[in-house]
Amino acid sequence: MKNEKCGGAATPRWFGYALQSLVYLAHHAENDVRCPSGEIATKVCTEATLMRRILARLARANIVEAREGRDGGYFLRKPPETITLAEVYRALEMTEPLCTGLMDTASDGMIGMEIKGAFSGIMKETEQLMMTLLEKRTVADLVKEVYEVKK
Template identity: 70%
Template sequence: MATERCGGVATPRWFGFALQSLVYLAHHADNGTRCPSGEIAGKCYTEATLMRRILARLARAQIVEAREGRDGGYFLKKPPSEITLAEVYRALEMTDPLYAGMMDTASCGPIGQEMRDAFTEVVQQSEQMMMEQLGRKTIADLIRQVYG
């Protein structure tokens, strides 16, 4: 896996942290209020460095905006109802799709290679269905589920 531009390789775990950070920003930050990456990381129980990497990708994708300085921090660039989970997934530019772990066992030996070839179509269809479902859900949907 190659190192990404912002200093780390995005993994499926990043997707979970990205969603948590966006729900937190949407629910806890009033219009114009900025949240520092350390605060967001603390609420998501992860390291501030990792959270900054994730937020940098979300900023490049125009999902969040970052402001530097003493009063700096992150805030959503658009309403939560306009941010789809598919948009977040694509913004992270993950090197391995979520199903990658399933394919790890199919890399060695003749049976493994045959299984990999046979399973590739199923995996590709699953990924397409997942992206369609992620496209139907928004951060606002998650907020309603989490905070009622």
């Protein structure tokens, strides 16, 4: 498992963990199975505490629901065909866009300071294109790609 800080600010890595957890939940949804956060964390190779933070954000966005108790766990609130990847991205309320590494390189040196404005424009356009693409894809699309290839 990779160590990931469990602080309050969502990072781009959270998006990957969120998508993996939703694919896992969607694959188990047909059997009406509720999955505990520890089980999901193990399947996506992260810490249970971080997984609970991610799932809490998805629950606030009405993407998943949590049930407590002996038969508790997480499950999808709606069909995976209706959950867009853009919805998941927005639910995480990430403080940094996925392409922040570009801006990290534009903070030092003569060229870095001068090119920051150009990089900013590229990042904004990239983010818009990414969101357009994420609106077109659903969790069901990922489930199909992940599980039907293995059959």
